[in-house]
Amino acid sequence: MxxxxxxxxxxxxxxxxxxxxxxxxxxxxxxxxxxxxxxxxxxxxxxxxxxxxxxxxxxxxxxxxxxxxxxxxxxxxxxxxxxxxxxxxxxxxxxxxxxxxxxxxxxxxxxxxxxxxxxxxxxxxxxxxxxxxxxxxxxxxxxxxxxxxxxxxxxxxxxxxxxxxxxxxxxxxxxxxxxxxxxxxxxxxxxxxxxxxxxxxxxxxxxxxxxxxxxxxxxxxxxxxxxxxxxxxxxxxxxxxxxxxxxxxxxxxxxxxxxxxxxPDLDEANWRACVLGLGDYVNKNGFPGVVLGLSGGIDSAICAAMAVDALGADQVHAIMLPFRYTSEESIKDAAACASALGIRYDTVPISEPVEGFGSALSSLFAGTNEDTTEENIQSRTRGVILMAVSNKFGRMVMTTGNKSEMSVGYATLYGDMNGGYNPIKDLYKTQVYHLAAWRNAQKPAGLLGPDGEVIPENIITKVPTAELRVNQTDQDSLPPYDVLDDILECLVEEEMSVGDIEKRGHDKALIHRIEHLLYIAEYKRRQAPPGVKITERNFGKDRRYPITNRFRDRS
Incomplete structure (x- = not known):
């Protein structure tokens, strides 16, 4: 007693x-x-x-x-x-x-x-x-x-x-x-x-x-x-x-x-949440590690860093999958990132399979101009190769798309959306850049990655690009990420009206366009792998919008 x-x-x-x-x-x-x-x-x-x-x-x-x-x-x-x-x-x-x-x-x-x-x-x-x-x-x-x-x-x-x-x-x-x-x-x-x-x-x-x-x-x-x-x-x-x-x-x-x-402060908490979610998903589901395409861009680089922090360098395999539009700068940056993280890094050129698809489709596509179809074939070829490596060696393919891209459908089904888990699925692009710089400055205790710079500075500072055509940048298709992310946060997290978002200083026509892209990308998001919830409203159980949806806020 x-x-x-x-x-x-x-x-x-x-x-x-x-x-x-x-x-x-x-x-x-x-x-x-x-x-x-x-x-x-x-x-x-x-x-x-x-x-x-x-x-x-x-x-x-x-x-x-x-x-x-x-x-x-x-x-x-x-x-x-x-x-x-x-x-x-x-x-x-x-x-x-x-x-x-x-x-x-x-x-x-x-x-x-x-x-x-x-x-x-x-x-x-x-x-x-x-x-x-x-x-x-x-x-x-x-x-x-x-x-x-x-x-x-x-x-x-x-x-x-x-x-x-x-x-x-x-x-x-x-x-x-x-x-x-x-x-x-x-x-x-x-x-x-x-x-x-x-x-x-x-x-x-x-x-x-x-x-x-x-x-x-x-x-x-x-x-x-x-x-x-x-x-x-x-x-x-x-x-x-x-x-x-x-x-x-x-x-x-x-x-x-x-x-x-x-x-921890907010940055450390967000980073640790992404690392813990990824590590437990891989380990609790019995995968021996992860494999990812390392493009030389910010998204794949931060995912590789999170994977090493979660699992250790020996469980992370990075593959560069270059095509004719892949710059020497990207190849150099990807190799530098892999070296900084101490992970296995291989190169598998995709020219032959991409050209093979083009040859197989040539008669069917005769008389048409090249467009995003051919760009998406590149992305899907990379997805096929990564899945083949996963099947052969058992490691889970990591998906590396951020919330900004997933919101507006700037992603390829069965291509860069391919994989088993995405640690940055609920991080907007501006947050990705911020956390990458933060991780270079410090490493919280208990994480398995190295100290110091793990994401080369050039990856953080260079203009983002999917490199699926000559001289392509993300801003060819999207507004600047600080603008896009603010509009998206208003639409997704806050469910604000177009009129209220316009009062924040955004162009009404742009808000209409982003809202339209958000709705028509719902079918893609339904097929996306799970990823760590960071915001108050992630894509998943938090936000259950219909795929077939003709509503647009035009008041």
Missing amino acids: ITDQFRLAVAQLNPTVGDVSGNAELVRKARRDAAEKGAHLVLCSELVLAGYPPEDLVLKPAFVEKCMEAAEQLAVETADGGPGLVIGSPWVGSEGKLYNAVVLLDQGEVRAVRFKYDLPNYSVFDEKRVFSAGPLPGPVDFRGVRIGLPVCEDIWNDEVCECLEETGAELLLVPNGSPYWVNRAEERLQVVVSRVVETGLPLVYCNQLGGQDELVFDGGSFALQADRSLAFQMPQFETSLGISDWKRAGDGWVCESGEVAKL
């Missing part, structure tokens, strides 16, 4: 969706480590046994059964007198409904089960599709401490926490599966401040870590005292076991000790 002091361990783990036994072992190891540090209770993240988000996987009864069995086995293991566990798992209630649950395990038993009340159904979340909402919860008893266990979205409104406070909770422990996007850590903090102010209770926020398809979970677990001051702060983008000591003070609890990690 706890009287006036206890030690809490917060397990910021990196589970894998569907790997129930592996995830249970992560929990088991965290509990062993916490026991060595004298902890009484270990708090884990939302649905840690299933991995988050499990999506329709939880509609498979055999999967849910395995999760529940794993939880019950972990409960049995708590009979050893060590720490109790708070874990997340899908759970079938007595009436047969499926819930997103949090389970308290202690003294060899499942001591309590609570169901998530507020199921998110916006942005990347669609939990109402698979889970039933639970009733408003009361607190659970852990060795004499009355603990409230709201689950993630339950703290984004006041109802659940107020109910817990009114029914006698002394402390709120919150398992979360909260994905990263820009300034997300500050947004979470403000929500928690609101709940602490309303309830007068300290709150511990445990967040998941790791990449899951397009989502990246950044960790950053923390706690606030009842007076809203920071009790402890765990790091972002790393697994961690946070130990804190709590003491009863009057009618409440106060955290007496806990680490205070420094959170």
